[in-house]
Amino acid sequence: MEVGSVLDFLQNKTILIIGATGFIAKIFLEKILRVQPNVKKIFLLLRASDDSSATYRLHNEIIAKDLFIVLKEKLGANFKSFISEKLTLVPGDITYEDLGLKDSILREDICNQTDVIVNLAATTNFDERYDIALGINTFGTKHVMNFAKQCTKLKVLLHVSTAYVCGERGGLILEDPYHFGETLNGVSGLDIDAEKTIVCKKLDELKEQGATERDVKIAMKNLGITRAKAYGWPNTYVFTKAVGEMLVEKLKGNLSVVILRPTIVTSTMKEPFPGYAEGVRTIDSLAVTYAKGKLTCFLGDINGVVDVVPADMVVNAMLVAMVAHAKQPSDIIYHVGSSVRNPVTYLNLQDFGLKYFTAKPWINKDGTPVKVGRVTVLTSMDSFQRYMFLRYLLPLKGLELANTALCQYFRGTYLELHRKIQVVMRMVELYRPYMFFKGVFDDMNTEKLRMAAKESGTETDLFYFDTKNINWDDYFMKTHLPGIIIGKDLFRLLKEKLGTRFSSFVSEKLTVVAGDISHEDLNLKNSILREEICNQTDVIVNLAATTNFDERYDVALGINTLGVKHVMSFAKNCVNLKVFVHVSTAYVCGERGGLIVEDPHEFGVSLNGVRGLDIEMEKKKVEEKLNELKEEGATEHDIELAMKDLGSKRTIDSLIVAYGKGKLTCFLADLKAVFDVIPADMVVNAILVSMVAHANQPSDIIYHVGSSVANPVRYLNFRDYSVRYFREKPWINKEGKPVKVGKVTILSNIDSFYRYMYIRYQLPLKGLELVNAASCHYFQEMCVDFNRKIRTIMRLVELYKPYLFFNGIFDDLNTEKLLSMAREGGVETELFYFDPKIIDWEDYFMNVHFPGIIKYAFK
DSSP states (O other), X not given: OOOOOHHHHXXXXXXXXXXXXXXXXXXXXXXHHHHOTTOOEEEEXXXXXXXXXXXXXXXXXXXXXXXXXXXXXXXXXXXXXXXHHHEEEXXXXXXXXXXXXXXXXXXXXXXXXXXXEEXXXXXXXXXXXXXXXXXXXXXXXXXXXXXXXXOTTOOEEEEEOOGGGGTTOOEEEOOOOOOTTOOSSOOOOOOHHHHHHHHHHHHHHHHHTTOOHHHHHHHHHHHHHHHHHHTTOSSHHHHHHHHHHHHHHHHOTTOOEEEEEEOEEESOSSSSSTTOOOSOOTHHHHHHHHHTTOOOEEESOTTSBOXXXXXXXXXXXXXXXXXXXXXXXXXXXXXEOSTTTSOOBHHHHHHHHHHHHHHSOOBOTTSOBOXXXXXXXXXXXXXXXXXXXXXXXXXXXXXXXXXXXXXXXXXXXXXXXXXXXXXXXXXXXXXXXXXXXXXXXXXXXXXXXXXXXXXXXXXXXXXXXXXXXXXXXXXIIIIIHHHHHOOOOTTHHHHHHHGGGHHHHHHHHOOOOOOOTTSGGGGXXXXXXXXXXXXXXXXXXXXXXXXXXTOOHHHHIIIIIHHHHHHHHHHTTOXXXXXXXXXXXXXXXXXXXXXXXXXXXXXXXXXXXXXXXXXXXXXXXXXXXXXXXXXTTOOHHHHHHHHHHHHOOOHHHHHHHHHHTXXXXXXXXXXXXXXXXXXXXXXXXXXXXXXXHTTTXXXXXXXXXXXXXXXXXXXXXXXXXXXXXXXXXXXXXXXXXXXXXXXXXXXXXXXHHHHHHIIIIIHHHXXXXXXXXXXXXXXXXXXXXXHHHHHHHHHHHHHHHHHHTOXXXXXXXXXXXXXXXXXXXXXXXXXXXXXXXXXOHHHHIIIIIHHHIIIIIOO
């Protein structure tokens, strides 16, 4: 087998990529554009109704991804023109004959110009609707094969399948083709036209019955699983992909065809940069759930081999195979995986996860690190079913009895728990074949391809795919796990701007300082570094704070109060210091109403006139209380509660998400009250401008950065925006269904809230306590949890009550003067904007804030 230069082959070639928005497809596209800019043309077939829809998908689902950062850096300002020159968008749909191409001229161009077709189109959901999976994975492949025969210059067709078309077979799984009509269990009669007839008949039957869209979806999913199992495959995905392979074999004629079967595809190992992944894929969901402390057990053979392969290796194997078989009539299958040459087990993955998340724990929403340990391993389905019965099904039966006794009061809770159990059982049934999978994938053909490439001048440094070279410990610890965990990307634009220089730029500009402001001298232990900071610093910006309303008093006092003292003392040692900016909060005003001016708080002055406020005395009280608790042998939990009582989430966004999910049943507030909000970038800009304005000019000034005077928005506006947004763009729940929202019950005073809580929660809790006592405390855990939730709500209401009925507005005269000075003093106000009057609140909430928190903050 001759391979030769991949770069030479790609030069001046025209390639049709089908399924271009997929994970592997995007990496394949980026690789070609980056390594061989002299490729003639790439046709991208995108499922779209017209050119504008296809363009939207290209920009939002393909080139907007971080994947293209390296290419953008390489081309700079020429990136857009390069993309326009090399890519031709093809709106179409492979579920139709002729790929659904409506533009006859474009269709003719593709047929006359295409050298290579790469079919990556697929739906990969294990329990996809049968009509959809059959349409894409099976008939879609048939339509691609028929279209390929019309391409007069075609040199090779590469069809990407999956190694798991093997079903549940164990042992060594060979790189053998499936012949048309072949089944895994020997049952005869497999025919795709008959399958299509079964689907159409079932859809007609459901239509006649007046079935809802949800009923149709469930029926189609169940039909897919049933048909797959009838012929020996475990799920709809691998069944329809296997039949797709049969069609490639049957319809290939004189075409040079390559079928490539990757195993479980993970993040990139090297290119275009290490660790690129999209979303949480397959095994990654286990890693993230484990990191969050929510993985209580693992079902599977812990010593079983899990066959994974980095995405860039899959793409390289595709490119080399494509070149090797161009214009050489072939019918060959390549497994691209690691189970034979470099196996990794579930036990290895558990060890990597434990090591990584112990060293770099997941930080949860309250800012605390999640501690991880080894999970319970269930080595058989019987042990799993016992676990589910004792932990979930038995309590569900008890809840069902309690619900009946309390006139269906717990119906919502019962139905939700029942739904979750059903989902878990269905997912286990779908994934069970892979958790106990005993097969390893023979890769003899792939090894021959690699050897041929090595011997015939292929650029193996660029097109590497030898899984023997992977150090799994290094890959998971330094590449894959960091890649899937670091998802939120505030620095995306900077990364695009700097490309591969991003890491070196960050290393050059940032110096990390280990310290703690709750200690004197900021707890700097490195004396040389301390001296450098003191000698070199021009500006100090103190943003350190704990923002929990009911933080432990010792923690809050240490950071928010004594921490500021320590920062101020340290600042006096900085010989080049030009300005010190301290970021506080407008709500230091307490519950005062009316116009709240930008005045300082005098030392020792309290809001209620009580004398004796002294931070050293407060520190002493904390120390005395901690010593007292220690002598009493108090637990850590007791100490935390005591410290919170002694001192007694991201505010509005938690309300938005709770409402969008249909879980916000009431709202306690004065709807007409002004609700002072300000975008974060405006706050940052105000910090920067004030910093410059007061550098080397002795000053003591306070700036309120808010909107309540200049551009007020009310809770009523906020409610209306929320209703409109979630009616137009409903939250999609875990079942894939849109959540319907309406206006919530408004409780306009605290008395009405107490009545609501008593009737809706405290009274049913009394009933549950009676049922618990009557059933020998079987529901003790549920009672304790329910009681805890009620107490938490009551505590939160007590904490937030001053702000829900807040009647103050924040004077911003100083800030307005700063804004005017900036305009008159040549400040780049288009870059450093902070005038809240320019905000259109409706546009901001509807088109910026709500979409932003849904996309980035709450997954």
